[in-house]
Amino acid sequence: MKSKYFLLLLFLVVFQFTKAQTVVNEYVPEDLDEIERYLKRINSNYTNRISGPFSSKVKKVFKDRDEKVLKSIKDSSYVFIPEIKAHLDLILSNIYTANPEIDTSDFSFLINNSMLPNAACYGDGMFQINLGLFTTLESDDELAFVICHEIAHKYLDHSLKNVSNVIATINSKETKKKVRKIKRQKYGQTRAALSVIDDLSIDILDHSKEVEAEADSLGFVFFSKTKYYKSKAMSSLSKLKAVDDMVLHHNVNIDSVFNFESYPFKKYWLKETVSLFDSDEKINEFKLSSDTLKTHPEIEFRINKLREDFSIKDEMVTGSRTEINEIKKVANPQSIKSAIDLKLLDLAIYQLIEKYQSHKISSDYYCSTMAKVLKSIYEAKKRHQLGKYVPPKNNFSDEKQLNTIRLFLHNLELNETKKIGLAFCEFHKDDMENYETMRTTHEFFKSINQ
Amino acid sequence: MKNILGLAFLCLFSIAISAQQKALNEITSFKIKNSGPLMDKNNDVDGYYFYYQVDKLKKGKREYAIKMLDNNLNDIATKSYIDDKNTVLANSKFNNQQLMFAMVNVKERQYKLVSFDRQGNQGKDIVIPVNKKELKWLSYMVKSGSFNLLLPVDNKGFLFNYVRDNKKIGYGLKYIPTDGGTAWDFNSPDEIKEIMSINPIEVNEEVVVAIETSKKSLMSQTLKFKVLVIDIKTGKLLFEKEYDRENNPRLITNAFLTDDKELVLLGEYFEKGDNVIKAKSEGIFAEVTTLDGKTISDSKVSWENEIDKMMPADSDGKKKRGYVYFHDIIRTQTGSYYCVGERFRKTASGMGIAAAALGGGGSVTQLTITDAVIFEFDSSFKLKDITNYKKGKSRAPSLTDFGSPQLNAHALKSYGAFDYEFTQIDTDRDRFYATFIDYERLKGEKNKLAFKSIMYNEGTLSEDKIYLQRSKGKISYRVLPAKLGHVMLLEYNRKEKTLDIHLEKLNIE
Known part of the structure; x- marks a missing residue:
């Protein structure tokens, strides 16, 4: 159903774009061609610097990612609203000024129209900030911390390290040997292959906890140099924790x-x-162990780690930047x-x-x-x-x-x-x-x- | 929707999955064997199943996966099931307490009833040995379309209907309780001299109503019908009533058990001596009996005296009745009856005649199926109204030029020649939905396939229509049964190779 929903979205956004060809609106920027050229250029600058084992495969992942972003822009997944962009630019400017060591020459921030409070670093310099962050977070301080966290991902080159790690793992001699062995198996091939996928997925997801904590730490270092209130890093994560439990938690009382x-x-x-089964969760006898692992570590863990590492105390902030x-x-x-x-x-x-x-x-x-x-x-x-x-x-x-x-x-x-x-x-x-x-x-x- | 701060990892994960190379993807793709809806006696869909083969195992065994979707199309369970390589999932039903699958193993020659409780735990399998002849007959019966292999008894159990080799072919009706009740078998007598089959058509918490059919030989076209009423708790026959050719030939289409513990039998009646399969019926009847077999009333409405006077002209303006093939009869909560049928005529087939002139075989006649009709009767089975619903003509070559149109219609029904799909009955809201697939011939535009529903609600009938083909033809549609008052629409985009599945409510205006 998820993929169905995605396809539907895709269909609808394509439709939106077709309609939007004649009228420039909030989904289609006037300087669309310029944005496309810029994103392609930063992607190309980035991939040209990639070297080492499986570099061609790694480059392809980043190129594909860029293609997807460009397609998403055309599909109206992003909004280009001057007021919001100007506000975001102001926060970015504050962060950049306080952290001159960050090379921001190839940075580009786009605002996705998703209502989910989320952000992403694509690795090549392209960042995505969801509209949901502007509607959920309560101060510029909180938003600034989220942005610092994403910039830290880029600064630490997490994306490249992770993609390289995944590709190296998949193409390792060990994995290839396992696949060959499975292919020779007369019986139980599917279960054996699922087990290999499970091991690979666990291996990949295992790193996520430390990577996120690392981005939190460096992000906090960047953040603490700015004019924003330090304790708002905690409140930012706490708000995201609340939505992590249930994104849409307001009681709507439809009746x-x-x-x-x-x-x-x-x-x-x-x-x-009446449903066929009286069960609180999906019954799946083919479920992989990795299915239960979260793609992101518990925010509770991250809050505590950050608090301990930097001895952050809850400040009584009376005038946050609103x-x-x-x-x-x-x-x-x-x-x-x-x-x-x-x-x-x-x-x-x-x-x-x-x-x-x-x-x-x-x-x-x-x-x-x-x-x-x-x-x-x-x-x-x-x-x-x-x-x-x-x-x-x-x-x-x-x-x-x-x-x-x-x-x-x-x-x-x-x-x-x-x-x-x-x-x-x-x-x-x-x-x-x-x-x-x-x-x-x-x-x-x-x-x-x- | 729950990933916070960083889609980067999501991207990585998807790479991990897609980059397992073709090898791992190919190995881990399950091969689908079959799928279908879980339907109850009112054609309400409780969910859907998908039966996959997962793995080859030792000693000719296979690991299968049974994936189940609820009636909202949500994936709710995928169970592992290990059985012989020749195991086929034949049918599946839900009775609010358990989910039951009827498996058939052609090689090991057995039926196996596999059940899961509401928590998804597999129960003890029930194995019924079977021989080659019985399997062949069962396959024939199921293909005929009017055979309930597995019938759920809500909150009580299941009835499994199968073929038994009793010297001649006989039947077995097995009751499997799910409420702690007693299991029983109701079988045709040993060493029978006729071919016998049974079809349970109505059941409640007290009795099961079944039609027993018998004929002397495989080629015989004279059938004997009996209505059997069996105690659901004990499996004992409470009463039986024969509708024989000589005295009281009738074709029973439907049976209803009322809250007043009465049995209502509905169908067509014939002249004494007529063969119900070949002859034109005299009219429609509603017979009400007690559960011990005493007739309370027997109302008949004849074509000649009552129906013809009220029969509207068809969409071509032809007043002549022609023939009506009844697909279903519904009794509403207010006691009214509605017969759902399609009009048809025997006509000359241009293609058939041309083929015959060129020395070819085949029939020179055909059945031309035209409009849908709904007959409305009051609670005392007096004909109140007949409504004609315009429908495009469908033509089906007669299977034989010498048989009656009725005989051909019965035979063609099992080939799916009629436009009728199914009727859903919503007893809670006292509604029904009779559905048809119609090929609309439109002036000035491309002809279209349409899914049409005739709906009864609060005493009135209304229509709804869903076109199944976009005029430009990029997207093709299919309609499958869904939960009450809904349809499942499958939209396949040939250009983009995408399949979109969604449930839609039928619109009652």
């Missing part, structure tokens, strides 16, 4: 959001079907817009409710956008396409809130969707009289409810 006097919430909209709050005014609606543009209607509903209830977006924006999302849900159901955009509930997912929204959306029938749409518009019509979008959507629901 009260869509409960109207004119059209009350129906209990059966949240009714579940310029990020201004950026949130742009980032929050953009995160919702990206979800709608990608037809991720479940995520759009979650964000609308969460951000409205947490006072991150205005009532006007909430009402007109929610009405628009309800219209999109109606249209997707009418075309028998909702399942393409909204995955069904998954009992094994930790995302309980998202699961509830998905269950609700899939249980809703077409005629119920149009009634909810109308009830929502009617309920908010007095406050929204002057909003053209809302009026248009209201008219739409009125016409289909006749």
Whole structure:
């Protein structure tokens, strides 16, 4: 299902891009060609310096990675919003000024439209900061630490070391010998091959703990030289720990959001079907040991290590740098817009409710956008396409809130969707009289409810 | 969605997997043997199974993987299963307590019933020895389409229906309890003189209703039907009722057990002496009996006196009834009945005539299948309405020019000549969904394949349609059964070689 979802995303973003060819928008920068040329150049500069065993294979990995990034830009996976970029540049400038030893000549930071609070270092100088970091973190200090952590990965050349290690492991004499032995086996080939894959995966993942801790340490050194509050490194990691447990943890109370006097919430909209197995986790008798290993070590471990190594004390910071709050005014609606543009209607509903209830977006924006999302849900159901955009509930997912929204959306029938749409518009019509979008959507629901 | 700080590792991991070189990838790819939905008696889908061969083992054994998806298409379990190399997964059902797989081993000649409890633990296998003749007959019966190999009894057990060699071919009905009840077998008598088979068509927590069919020889076209009502707790026959050619020929399509402990039998009735397979029926009947066999009512609605008067013209404007092939009869919670059928005519086949003129074989006649029809009856089985639903014409060459259209229709049904797919019944919400695949011939645009549903909800019928082919043809669609009121859509993009699978709700307006 994950790959299915990915393909869907891919399809949708390709579609978005095709549409965007004539109109330059937040997903397509005006200087697209220049960005492409720059990314290719830094990638080429980097790969030209790679040498040693299996260097051609290693170079290929980095070249492929670059191709993927370029494709993702074309597929509208990144946003190019001047206000957000300017803010990010300001933080980068502060970090660079405080750390002149870092060679930033080939650095490039792109903002991915994902709502997940995450960042990545691609190794060649390209970095990715998710929009979710701007909406989740509460100060520039916290964001600066995350960026320092990623820069540390680059400074320590973790990416190259890891890729080289993986390729060397896979192509080692030992692995080749094991593969040859398996091929000669008459019986039990598959299990034996799975075991080899498992060992290789464990070996690769085993390094992740020390690598992340190393990036935390050096990142903190970079961070501590800046003007940002040191203790915010801890709060940054703590916030990411909270989302690591459950990304979407706001209780959306869907049964009260869509409960109207004119059209009350129906209990059966949240009714579940009986599953074949009564199990909290997937039963898999072919599961590999490496499947249970996290790609990233527990954040708890990293927080404690950082605290011990640098004797960091929780400072009573009264005035953290909250310029990020201004950026949130742009980032929050953009995160919702990206979800709608990608037809991720479940995520759009979650964000609308969460951000409205947490006072991150205005009532006007909430009402007109929610009405628009309800219209999109109606249209997707009418075309028998909702399942393409909204995955069904998954009992094994930790995302309980998202699961509830998905269950609700899939249980809703077409005629119920149009009634909810109308009830929502009617309920908010007095406050929204002057909003053209809302009026248009209201008219739409009125016409289909006749 | 849970990886924090650094996609770099994700990238590395994917490299690790893809770079295991072709060798490891090829070795570790499971080879699919078969797959299918887990459907109950109302055609509600509880989930889906995929049966893979994983590894060759010593002594002719194989390791298989049975992957199960829930009815939301979530991957919920992959179980390892070791058996002989000739083991085939024939069917699978779920009864809310256990999941059961019917395995057939052609070489070792045995049926094996493999079960898993709700925690995914494998239960004790039930092995039933079988001979070559029995296996051949079972395969024939299953292919005929109207044979319930495995029937779940919700919250109680399973019924396994198989073929037994009783001098002539007979049957065995095995009940496997999952609630601590008693197991039983209900078999055809030893040394029978006729070919006999059984098909359980309705079951509840008290009784199982089965149709027993018998005929003198393989080629015989005269069938005898009996309705058997068996106590689910003991396997004892409570009553049987014969519908013989001489006195009371009937073709039973459906049976329902009501909350008032009554049995409702539905189908077509014939004139005394008529062969139900060949002859044109006299009309449709609903017979209500007690569970000990006493008839409470027997209502008949005749073609000539009642149906023809109400029969609407078909989409070509032809008023003449022609023939109607009934696929299913549904009894709603309000006691109304709905018969789902398709209209058909016997017509001359242009291709067949041309082939015959050139000295070729084959038939010169064909069945032309036209519109779908729904007959509505009230609770006392009085005909209330007949609704005609326009559908493109499908043509199927007659299997024989000399048989009756009915005989041909019965035979062609098992070849999938009709457009009807299945009917799902939602007893909780008192709805049904009758589904068809239609080839729409559209003026001014390319013809399209459409999945059509006729739905009953709150006393009214409505239609929904999903086109299965984009006009430009890059994406091809398939529809498979899904949980109640849904369909599974498979979209294959030929250009990009991608397959997108999603569930969609059927739209009731």
